Amino acid sequence: MATPVLIYDGDCGFCTRSVRLAEKLPLRARIVAWQEADLAALGTTEQRARHEVLWVGERGRVRGGADAVAALLRHCGLPWSVPGTLLSLPVLRSLAAFAYRWIAANRYRLPGSTPACALPADQRPGA
DSSP, X not given: OOSOEEEEOTTOHHHHHHHHHHTTSOOOSEEEXXXXXXXXXXXXXXXXXXHSOEEEOTTOOEEETHHHHHHHHHHXXXXXXXXXXXXXXXXXXXXXXXXXXXXXXXGGGSTTOOHHXXXXXXXXXXX
């Protein structure tokens, strides 16, 4: 794969708003909602894409959740690669994973969310 791919939940307002912020970074990657992606060709599944944001690197390695966010930041170069690298360190990696899981579980309460964010994954539009 020549260009990395960021896969997100296009039915989630919070996720979509977060991706719009990521688009402002010096990111050389394709960004696609999982609902519009050929997930098998990208080496992942719908079940995983419904669960977390995914980063598919140039070599096809799939990272999810906080690891995906860290990989995205590292890919942006300086100064963004610094927090991306820090989020990959063992202690901060655990904290980042916890924070990611909390945000994912509460995204319907956060700014930019839509009613679809509060629905269980199998009941969201496009399910």
